[in-house]
Amino acid sequence: MKKTVSLISKNFKKIHPESLKEYLKAGGYDGLKNALPLTSLEVITAVKKSGIKGRGGAAYPTGLKWEQAAAIPGPRKIVICNADEGEPGTFKDRYLLEYDPFKIIEGMTIAAYAVGANEGYIYIREEYKKLQNRMRKIIDIAIQNGFLGNNILGTNFKFNIKVFSGAGAYVCGENSTLIESMEGKSGRPRIKPPYIKERGLFNLPTLVNNVETFSIIPVIFTIGPEEYAKYGTPNSRGTKLISIAGNIKKPGTYEIPFGITLNEIVFDIGGGIRNNKKLKFLQIGGASGSIVPASMTHIRYCYEDFKEHNITMGSGAILVADETIKVVDFLKSVQDFFLHESCGKCTPCREGNRQLSKIFNRFVKGNASIEDFKTIERFGKVMKYCSFCGLGQSATTALLSAIKHFPDEFYTHIDKVHKTI
């Protein structure tokens, strides 16, 4: 199996991202040209056939999502591209926004056509200010050339896209929170039901997909869903953009087919560990992802293997930690992140993070007790099982998996007095 591929990353650093001419020359908008003559149903069927799942982290089948969105009646529907990319260590959407922005809006246009929407938004995180400007610029170019606006490609299909900037909260990557934020409210998740597909932005039926998901769509309609589905494994179709960072020789964003192993990712693609150190563990999928020890890197990067080992794929981030990293110190930085980013709405996340942070401080200082260890486990579970949204539910993923794989590292931080009791 080839270790890296170029389907959605084909244009990276090959064309000028703001040049429509170069994008067209590289096969851009072929997907839309192929999709528009089809019926909405045919477009959705093709997406279903490709087998792709949402690349934002939840891995919900995209075709199914579109089918549901198309089935909801309403004269006004919204398509939103979630470009809030807030997971620490994740920068793959950034590559798409930076090097192939036309592909994103092409994907959104096909989605809008499929579900019957005429209004689109790209919610780009505040930190990507430069990319927001780039996106506004290429949207203008697309309108001027008939790829957006009224009568797209000479048909009656009409679709417009606006760029929206978040204010910088991690939780706004959660779809309902993102919508709250767009409505001018503070970023806190909404209660479901009603689901955003029924009542999303401004109470209108809304489809939200990730940047990468939208970028795959033009590929599917260029090479065909069957061809796309040839990549990957039976349950994980296609390719995935991953971002590797940490103690790695060649950090960066790479497109891989599902099914290569974590070892191959770290050593063959990433070039191995920096400074000839040994690999200690990986954190998969951002701050909210699991810790995978070096002993488990034979696992294949795909939904089925991950599920078997209770790992979530998350955003596509792979953080590499070498032998010098202390697990407790590492977890403390993860914990600080969640303490900062919890929206405060629900008890388990707000108060759980507060308490875990206190305990972590004791672990870092080396004066934790055996009880602290139990308290971590107990309240980590409360957060996981009872939190309102994914942030709180997954805030302890790293912690709970670390306790499983590196229990000794916790015990060495329990002070001597407590240890003897």
Place this chain on the structure above:
Amino acid sequence: MKYCNVIIDNKEITVPEGTTILEAAKKININIPTLCYHPDLSIKANCRICSVEVKGKNKLVAACSTPIWDGAKIVTNSKLVRDMQKGVLELILANHPQDCLRCIRNGKCELQKLCEIFHISKSNLEDEVDALEVDSSSPSIVRDHRKCIKCNRCLEVCQESILSHAHRSIHYSITPAFERKLMDTLCVFCGQCSSVCPVGAIYEKDDTQKVWDAIHNKDKHVIVQIAPAVRVSIGDEFGMDAGKKVTGKLVAALRRIGFDKVFDTDFAADLTIMEESSELLYRIENGKTLPMITSCSPGWINFIEGNFEHLLKYLSTCKSPQQMFGAISKTYYPKIMNIDPSSIFTVSIMPCTAKKYEATRKEMNSSGFRDIDVVLTTREIARMIKSSCIDFEGIQEEEFDTPLGISTGAGVIFGATGGVMEAALRSVYEIATGMALNNLEFIGVRGLEGIKEASININGNTIKVAVAHGLDNAKKILEMIDKGKCDYTFIEIMCCPGGCIGGGGQPIGTTLEIKDKRIQSIYKVDEEMPIRKSHKNPAVLKLYEDFLGKPLGNLSHKLLHTNYNPKNKDYDFSQIYELN
């Protein structure tokens, strides 16, 4: 309707689609603990104490917000559920001051109740209570947000959207914009927030000590008036049936506490009707500003002063019954009793926190003395009765003192939305036409509908009237007036939903169902009264004959009428009231 078969704790039940797990469980007598949930408010699902297990799901779900589906298997009593619910509770508690014995809500706190249910003992968590300042800037409401558990109930009932969210994570708080103090906002002091708070984070400013001090002061002649809505609500505080009329017991209890005289705000309500009916007829006959809007509800007055200053001219200039009583208690009353007015200390017992603010308004001293010295809410007087060790339920009923305790059925219905209107119509009709009114009951203005209408024919002219309660409805009426699309002649507006029976100072735990019972009870009291029209109140007639002269006369004007001032939004409100 579609039905779903579900199994909760191995018990089968069939419920209509859309029923939540919480509601379904309740039907088979399974109580799931709740904290942010309130029967009359929207579902928030942010406390997470109602988390329960659903077979096949790898996370727990909130029972309050999860609608049931066909075939769902729910477990509410597993070890996991118990551990998790208890864990959530411990987390809340670790961030909550543990001074329950000194808390105003001791014994009535929903968090305390949960701790009892869960047998909470010492936990491994480190207590951390944020050192936040208590906001006691207003004369009505105190906010102690150290105790806030972020349930968001107050925010939802806040009629003026004064309260909102700020910050995130552990700094997340419910606060007025820019963390202003309540006194520096357009808060109307309705106190609805204080009546839904599950803990002691928002409460009425307690003035009971001032009253004790007055009672124990030999030089003070301490008199008390009881608002119409209190007699059908205070029984709740003593575990009696909701809506039960306990007027006689309350009178007896107040005498036992040590008040020198126990009077009735209903008397002043009758007086208000005399002035207000006359004002209405005067405005109609002389082509003055119409519609005329009632001015009994201080929350409503605060609202219009703060938001619709250009419409102040539509307000009746009548003081509220509370203040009219106060003015009479410092003039006519000492005269007939031959007491020095400076020794009189007037207390009101109100269902309302905004009344506390009203009593402190600068202009409420036309007699040369403060009209009212202290206002107590229903909750505060219940506290005084309890601390006097009175067996409220068993106490022998007693009668009000005369003459300021003589009243009519028209006075008592002031307590429910539509009551002032109905009382006014009874008098307006008879005064204007000189004919007797056959049907005293204006059913059209009764009940909990937001805006109600009625019309009455007076001397061949049909007069349209309207009744609104809750500030949302008040706003609709004001917007109609603003656009010139209002053909009402007379409008009653009450700040609190349901009127005074649903006031912010009423017993904790007031729900729509309870409000309804209080309303029914109030109308029953009216039915049973020998006199049901304000202008037939003999004590009021004597007051005019011996002292005031006639309605809208010079003395009436001085003592019983007032004026209104716009509240500039950037104005320092502490300048326009006097702390007593």
